[in-house]
């Protein structure tokens with residue numbers, strides 16, 4: 595059995611152990627998944643030639659950069675990209691060492707649950723002082739800095755500031771990058787609400803009528819409004835960004851965040867997006883394709899670390915897509 599086949603078999607096995615989801619939140623039988631071998635190794639450096647899918651999860655990256663950067667731990671629901679993907683893309687684009695805890699560590703899922711336990715006031719960790727609790731994942735821990743951050747934009751702002759991923763370092767670009775990332779995340783939330791317009795606590799089938807109405811409005815009114823905005827931002831920054839970057843002349847977390855939303859929408863609404871791509875030439879012809887080709891991003895997208903879309907924010911329900 596090849597590594598790829600083995601991984602796919604493991605993935606299917608793990609999928610079988612996931613109960614149905616509510617609003618994209620997997621409810622996992624912990625006792626069974628804890629017995630499973632990790633299907634993916636700890637990701638530390640995407641460019642590390644030593645990295646091999648069958649090697650045990652290393653605690654730290656064996657690269658030169660490891661001596662300069664602490665290892666970051668990502669805590670997110672396993673097996674689908676979800677909001678964790680905004681963080682993974684930032685890590686991968688910048689070559690920041692990280693561990694995707696629930697996807698690679700035995701006991702990783704318990705670690706996530708400890709941080710979002712609805713009765714807890716603190717999250718116990720095996721060594722050192724306990725962590726603050728979080729309302730929901732994604733969560734990033736930087737153990738060597740005694741730091742725990744939740745909320746996607748807060749995590750991105752931290753990574754942006756510490757890894758030169760928020761423009762040229764000026765206040766103006768830092769806040770511009772953050773505003774654009776927040777706008778992309780607004781679009782992400784609306785994409786989620788197109789299939790769960792009433793509540794994350796109901797199954798899609800229980801709110802399908804409302805979803806049909808909501809997604810029609812989302813496709814016809816909201817998508818073009820957001821796309822027009824981002825296309826104009828790219829035009830406004832064309833002198834420096836050449837259509838490849840939203841802010842200045844280099845990649846920022848606003849770019850990777852928007853890219854992930856566009857990619858998710860292409861999966862969820864293929865017909866709608868095929869039509870919209872022709873309307874927003876700069877956004878799709880230039881920006882989408884060039885972010886995909888950025889070195890760290892490209893390596894990541896080609897790797898097995900990139901999880902397939904499933905029951906997360908981006909779901910493909912043909913009835914919610916454009917019909918003609």
Ligand SMILES: N[C@@H](CCC(=O)N[C@@H](CS)C(=O)NCC(=O)O)C(=O)O
Pocket residue numbers: 619676677678729730731732744745746747
């Ligand atoms: N605004 C938060 C939203 C976090 C969030 O909604 N996380 C989802 C998974 S993507 C979740 O587990 N939510 C649980 C809940 O809302 O009860 C962020 O951007 O991080």
